[in-house]
Amino acid sequence: MTWFTLIDDKKLFNFGIDDYPQARDAAQSCLYFIEDDEDEQIDNVVRSCYNCAYRRWLINSFECKHQA
Amino acid sequence: MTQWLICIDDTDDIGTKGTGEIAQEIGQLLMDYCQQHGIVSSVSAVTRHQLFVHPDIPYTSHNSAMCFELVADIEQAIIYELAVAHLITESAAKADPGIAILNLSTPFDQQALIDFGLSAKQQVKTKQQAYELAQSQQLSLTEHGGTGQGVIGAIAGIGLRLFGNDGRVKGQVHFAGLDKKSDKQLTVADIIAKSMVDKVMDLEGAILTDDQVIDLSGKVKAVYHQHQYTLLVYRDEQKTWCNALKQHLKQY
Numbered sequence: 001m002t003w004f005t006l007i008d009d010k011k012l013f014n015f016g017i018d019d020y021p022q023a024r025d026a027a028q029s030c031l032y033f034i035e036d037d038e039d040e041q042i043d044n045v046v047r048s049c050y051n052c053a054y055r056r057w058l059i060n061s062f063e064c065k066h067q068a
Numbered sequence: 069m070t071q072w073l074i075c076i077d078d079t080d081d082i083g084t085k086g087t088g089e090i091a092q093e094i095g096q097l098l099m100d101y102c103q104q105h106g107i108v109s110s111v112s113a114v115t116r117h118q119l120f121v122h123p124d125i126p127y128t129s130h131n132s133a134m135c136f137e138l139v140a141d142i143e144q145a146i147i148y149e150l151a152v153a154h155l156i157t158e159s160a161a162k163a164d165p166g167i168a169i170l171n172l173s174t175p176f177d178q179q180a181l182i183d184f185g186l187s188a189k190q191q192v193k194t195k196q197q198a199y200e201l202a203q204s205q206q207l208s209l210t211e212h213g214g215t216g217q218g219v220i221g222a223i224a225g226i227g228l229r230l231f232g233n234d235g236r237v238k239g240q241v242h243f244a245g246l247d248k249k250s251d252k253q254l255t256v257a258d259i260i261a262k263s264m265v266d267k268v269m270d271l272e273g274a275i276l277t278d279d280q281v282i283d284l285s286g287k288v289k290a291v292y293h294q295h296q297y298t299l300l301v302y303r304d305e306q307k308t309w310c311n312a313l314k315q316h317l318k319q320y
Contacts, residue, residue, distance in 0.1 A: 020315065034082075034083060037080075037086035037088065037089070038239075038240075038287070039086060039088045039116055039236065039238050039239070040086070040130050040132070041314055042314050042315060042317070042318040043314055043315065044286060044313045044314050044315065053082050053083055054082060057121040057130070057131070058121060058123070059121060059122065065082060
């Protein structure tokens, strides 16, 4: 599964801001997931890209700031 | 007693202490100072206010401001000194922290601050706009490192707290005398009696009556609605009232 697309050197999540299953699957497969501050989490399932410290919200999706 | 609003923004970076935690610590430091000097004081819960996410706005991962209220007859210079010292110590090296302090006892244009806060959720604001508003309202607004962009969120957070219909409450709701981790069933009346929650409301905005029973599980969080700490609930498939999921809280 390709969860991210590299555009202008930015790793952008392909499934927007409301696709929780995909965000969870992506985080399950990621070696670099770091749980963000609890107050910044928006998914009840902790291991989700939506809860990761490396995600930087954009208007319609988020950018993964991890360089790997 | 004098009421103050204190708001900070842009203090963190990936993997560093969160802005909300720093705000909470500043509140505790101010309480400690008051206690040491025999000053009666109280601090409110911290509210988190989401601001606009846009490519033109530099931020780490959240772009959210953290605001709380202090009630204490204390000099503004003392608040400023203690809060700024802690802000500088605890902010991440790459952060652009800003802090706003408003004395609610002095005259100010509440609507102007609210309008700024609401517009900062939908459009890009500038530091100049933030400073001009602060100056016109006798509000203390200062930056403490980096680009200082955090002043925009700091004053916006003050406006959104004044608005009273924005933001999630930092941390989890605790219930006096009950285990934090175990699931529980409580009536609305019990929830209000045993916690900081002022009211229980469903996702459509209807207020639940005192006798209704709520299943509480996981991390129970509140939002700030009509200037009240509000527990949001929804009906699950069995038509049981449950505390809202994080997905439900996202819009606050």
